[in-house]
Amino acid sequence: MSLSTIPVAAVLGHPINHSKSPKLHNYWLSLFDIDGHYIPLDIDPRNFENSIRALGGLGFVGANVTIPYKEKILKIADKISDRAAIIGAANTLTFLPDGRIYADNTDGYGFLQNIKSKYKDWSASEGISVVFGAGGASRAILGALLEDGSNEVILANRTRSRADQLRSDFGAKIKVVDWMKVQNYLSDASTVINATSLGMDGQAELPIPLNGLKKNTLVTDIVYTPLKTSFLEHAAKRGCRTVDGLGMLIHQAIPGFERWFGVKPDVSENLRELLISQ
Numbered sequence: 001m002s003l004s005t006i007p008v009a010a011v012l013g014h015p016i017n018h019s020k021s022p023k024l025h026n027y028w029l030s031l032f033d034i035d036g037h038y039i040p041l042d043i044d045p046r047n048f049e050n051s052i053r054a055l056g057g058l059g060f061v062g063a064n065v066t067i068p069y070k071e072k073i074l075k076i077a078d079k080i081s082d083r084a085a086i087i088g089a090a091n092t093l094t095f096l097p098d099g100r101i102y103a104d105n106t107d108g109y110g111f112l113q114n115i116k117s118k119y120k121d122w123s124a125s126e127g128i129s130v131v132f133g134a135g136g137a138s139r140a141i142l143g144a145l146l147e148d149g150s151n152e153v154i155l156a157n158r159t160r161s162r163a164d165q166l167r168s169d170f171g172a173k174i175k176v177v178d179w180m181k182v183q184n185y186l187s188d189a190s191t192v193i194n195a196t197s198l199g200m201d202g203q204a205e206l207p208i209p210l211n212g213l214k215k216n217t218l219v220t221d222i223v224y225t226p227l228k229t230s231f232l233e234h235a236a237k238r239g240c241r242t243v244d245g246l247g248m249l250i251h252q253a254i255p256g257f258e259r260w261f262g263v264k265p266d267v268s269e270n271l272r273e274l275l276i277s278q
């Protein structure tokens with residue numbers, strides 16, 4: 001293979017040293033013995049558009065996008081997937097051969113696949129979902145729940161206006177309730193999701209009493225540091241089915257890797273351990 005045909009992808013952000021994406025993609029490149037590269041690129045906000053536009057011509061096949069560019073990238077992209085448009089953010093770019101930039105959002109896909117890979121029979125259509133949080137992660141999750149057949153999602157956020165905005169963007173299947181009252185809806189839920197940053201190392205815990213949770217309810221968290229958040233521990237003690245957030249991070253990376261490098265990777269225990277080490 002000549003040097004010019006070696007595929008290169010990147011994660012674009014500012015700063016970029018927190019990103020686990022290089023570890024993830026380089027693990028798969030080496031596992032499949034693919035002659036390709038995946039690098040972190042710290043993009044200076046002053047040159048954002050020029051830098052992104054230059055990448056295709058430099059031989060990049062694609063990129064992941066992280067903080068603070070996930071929303072801003074939609075202003076530059078030439079083609080936007082429906083799910084990225086409704087979420088209002090993209091995390092996966094493909095530099096098309098004709099020079100155009102295609103922006104997609106795979107966070108919702110990662111969210112669904114993470115649950116379905118552990119509980120094959122689970123579907124968002126099986127009952128009511130309760131979602132805590134109304135930030136970017138929540139947007140991707142609401143889109144995914146509706147796509148998977150959900151008919152009712154109870155949404156609560158500390159700042160109620162952000163939840164109301166999601167209701168107006170996603171429609172009447174979303175029902176907004178007060179942050180201080182959401183505990184009353186847990187006993188009717190078949191799925192409960194923490195889409196806030198609460199419970200993450202160094203952050204406060206979720207202030208929501210969980211004693212209403214029923215046995216077998218599917219409970220999942222976007223937080224994966226720590227892997228077993230106290231939210232998930234409480235849920236497990238109540239006999240709920242629990243799914244940690246690390247798998248969402250891994251699954252959201254799969255469509256990009258497959259598009260750029262031509263192989264669909266799996267989630268393995270070795271990879272999970274690699275990502276939580278350090």
Ligand code: ATR
Binds near residue numbers: 204
């Ligand atoms: P992300 O894109 O990861 O979702 P975000 O847009 O900053 O990040 O959203 C973070 C979410 O965590 C929001 O729902 C936020 O609630 P607010 O909209 O009220 O800020 C929630 N969150 C963060 N810290 C919180 C806290 N101390 N109490 C309650 N909710 C909190």
